[in-house]
Amino acid sequence: MDLHAALVALLEPGRVLTRPLDLIAYASDASFYRLIPQAVVLPKSLREIQALFVFARANRVPLTFRTAGTSLSGQAVTSGILAEVARHWKGIQVEAEGRRVRVQPGVIGSHVNAVLRPYGRRLGPDPASIDACMMGGILANNASGMCCGVVENSYHTLAAITFVLPNGVVVNTAEAGAGERLRQQAPALHRGILELKQRATAEAGLRNRIRAKYGMKNTTGYSLNALLDFDDPADILGHLMIGSEGTLGFIAEAVLHTLPAYPLRYTGLLFFATVQHAGSAIVPLRDSGARALEIMDRAALRSVEHLAGAPTILKSLPESAAGLLVEYQCTTLEELQQAREAAQRACRALALLHPPEFTEEAAAQALLWKLRKGLFPSIGAMRRQGTTVIIEDVAFKVERLAEAITDLQALFRDYHYDEAIIFGHAKDGNLHFVITPSFNTDAEIERYERFMASLVKLVVEKYDGALKAEHGTGRNIAPFVEAEWGRTAFAIMKELKRLVDPDGFLNPGVIINDDPQAHVRNLKTLPVVEAEVDKCIECGFCEPQCPSRRLTLTPRQRIVVRREMARLRAAPGQAAWLDSLLADYPYAGLDTCAVDGLCATACPVAINTGELVKRLRGESHSRKASRRALRLARSLAGVEKTARFASRSAHLAARLLGADSLRKMTVVAEHVFNTRLPKWNRAMPSPPRRLPKTAQVGAHAVYFPACLSRIMGRSQAAGFSLPELLPLLAERAGLPVWIPPDATGHCCGMPFGSKGYTEAFHETLHRIIAKCWDWSEAGRLPIVIDASSCAYTLRACEHDLEGEDLLHWRQLTILDSVEFVHDRLLARLQPRRLPEAVVLHPNCAARKLGLTDKLQNLAAACAESVTIPEHLDCCAFAGDRGLLLPELTQSATALEAAEVKARSYDGYYSSNLTCEMGMTLATNQHYQSILSLVERATRAEG
Ligand SMILES: Cc1cc2nc3c(=O)[nH]c(=O)nc-3n(C[C@H](O)[C@H](O)[C@H](O)COP(=O)(O)OP(=O)(O)OC[C@H]3O[C@@H](n4cnc5c(N)ncnc54)[C@H](O)[C@@H]3O)c2cc1C
Ligand code: SF4
Ligand code: SF4
Incomplete structure (x- = not known):
């Protein structure tokens, strides 16, 4: 089958990408998995989504959605068709004076918050990636962050949702009679959902287990709480879409309840002699009203002690120490005063290493958060070349957090992940840890596999915790969903997937995966390419900044393609792909980079891809061209005179010939001389007559x-x-x-x-x-x-x-x-x-x-x-x-x-x-x- 032609018949040529360059550019998300799609499509409408569903089912090709591709568990990559819905699904509408917001999947989370700001409102979900990630991914991963906990996430703030099921049926839960219409259009599915509800609720043991699991942060498996919380199959399915990672349907639009924004903050960094002391402080601080409580172990604190403005005390902390970043967030001055008093009361009872210091000053608060947010990047920046950064995401009962941290530290020692750091949202028992293994050798992969087996045992058997608190199950935890949830709950999840997507074409291998080694397949190697970009962790944070992102490549994709070229050079027999990449990269990777360095402003490891591009451009110049440029640099006065003359002449020509003719003539000349020439445009100003006369004496x-x-x-x-x-x-x-x-x-x-x-x-x-x-x-x-x-x-x-x-x-x-x-x-x-x-x-x-x-x-x-x-x-x-x-x-x-x-x-x-x-x-x-x-x-x- 000619896949390209078949997909063009469904969409249109510009929105079906099958060149090796495009496929490689989309083969990576922020995770450590990598799959090369067969095609990338950019659907625009519900009709096109439905047509893609029919096509994927009929041809047995996997279909995966993607918005910003910042997922960490491998849920936004595929070997089938990748449908990018970031570009054409940008709708956003504020409703009920800011109390609700209607969003489409391609809107960046922080844009929604910016639009809500004048109303004093914000989104509930608050992932750390909110400046890059989009509503499709936030909803489909049920993403959360420092403050959102288990009540302000997408699931709990969802007012209504419109989605397309794999059978093509469109459901809008806001419409009266949505459930009844679903019954008429898909009776077996409607009945099946009610049966699953019956199975989930019949037994008190399972009911309680589901309730308990969602009393804690948890994104392992499907959102089974939907079967308990709702009665109408349309509402049940609507809430199952949250956290379904693109495996149950396409989320076309959602209406979310918003929450008050908190303009006033009271922030402090507290230090404790041991993790246990820090652990015992969590509940009193949480109960005193702290909205953010970020724990950091000694290794984490050490990784940021060199940052500008870091408290000097960091360097003298004992080896067993831990820190808690505490923040109270308020809307009124009265609330702020209450927060001050509550914090002081709570701190009096804590075993602190030093007297508590809180600040209300925005700059000082920003510095404290910079330390916390610098943890992950600092490890990314310090790691050895060729290694991967893995950020894991587990959850425990708050009361046992300190014990769990100590156990995790022992696990890192056992597996020689000496660089590991631990931090996380202590208020919700959610810990992240970062390790930097390399997947370039079998021995390293095998070590990681053994480590994961021990981690699962620890989290599940000792603590009955969550293997994924907020980053989604993806491919990484798919083999362990049953271990975490138990046989009965897992059977319901499998049945749900079979019922909704009987042909299994939607994002297969994600959430439900029968392969016990799925988590160590399709791992991403990170070949060393060039010093400017080797630290890249492929997180995608730079993408929204890049002016060429809708035309050719993003900064991440520029790097990803360079890495692929290195892989192909090392693996003989792939000459055709390498040649194709080499042919397409100069325009897509180099010419269309504006070298504005905006990518560096969002990059957690401060990579300016423009610097690489400048160097590569430089290397492509002949010695003769470089000498010519040098001569030009030495005679700029003459060049300026000529340029003024040329500009004046061009204006004259445009007046005589018309701007369009002049432009067309340039295009013809480009063909004749086989080089790129500046195109005349109507916005070009003409030369000023002369520089004004000014005096040196008395000048300021x-x-x-x-x-x-x-x-x-x-x-x-x-x-x-x-x-x-x-x-x-x-x-x-x-x-x-x-x-x-x-x-x-x-x-x-x-x-x-x-x-x-x-x-x-x-x-x-x-x-x-x-x-x-x-x-x-x-x-x-x-x-x-x-x-x-x-x-x-x-x-x-x-x-x-x-x-x-x-x-x-x-x-x-x-x-x-x-x-x-x-x-x-x-x-x-x-x-x-x-x-x-x-x-x-x-x-x-x-x-x-x-x-x-x-x-x-x-x-x-x-x-x-x-x-x-x-x-x-x-x-x-x-x-x-x-x-x-x-x-x-x-x-x-x-x-x-x-x-x-x-x-x-x-x-x-x-x-x-x-x-x-x-x-x-x-x-x-x-x-x-x-x-x-x-x-x-x-x-x-x-
Ligand atoms: C450095 C870093 C920090 C992070 N911090 C956090 C954090 O604090 N909290 C957190 O929760 N996550 C975090 N993440 C993970 C990730 O950024 C979030 O989960 C985010 O919400 C993913 O959004 P996205 O737009 O990138 O989605 P993508 O990665 O593009 O997709 C995510 C999933 O959603 C599916 N999907 C996308 N659109 C649709 C749609 N319209 N319909 C159906 N399915 C769809 C995809 O198929 C995929 O399975 C972090 C990631 C990085 C790299
Ligand atoms: S420097 Fe290049 S890669 Fe970076 S944001 Fe600008 S155009 Fe994009
Ligand atoms: S360049 Fe920086 S921001 Fe962009 S993907 Fe790489 S690490 Fe992330």
């Missing part, structure tokens, strides 16, 4: 207009060119700036650096640092730059400098124009608030510089209403990338542009010329520098 700052501002900085609306704006504002504020006459011909070097022309980049940097040193009078005056990306390049270039350049750089103050105007001019300018609604695009460089708030404050000082789009993305214009590959910017800005276009604004602003071009193209609205808004709001009235 040096203003270095970025090279693109000098070449294309002519504003189209405000009447001023970009290089004119800052001197004008500075003059108005009485703090004049000076533009050095020899600024022309200098640049931050980013255009060379981003393309991997390292020598040329270093040469440009060397020249500009030397100039900045002179201009600033050896660092006395700040240097202000009017393009955030250039300001960022000069602020983040430490590792590219050496010798005198580095010494000088350390004494320079380099400011983005946004922070200069915000910090030094704004108070003197006293803008009037214009009766306008404006929208901002805080570009990626401004975000990395931490300038979003300042940009917003500036706008708020000058306009009545300021919006930052919910779907703010990087525009991927990246200097000239948007000119060379317009499709990248188009794809990167699609969601943000749709959101901006849905409303009309009086002004559109950013702080980087190329990003303004990108957003102008995407929205058909004229984006300008924020300085032009400040200029209008500070103009003398009259």
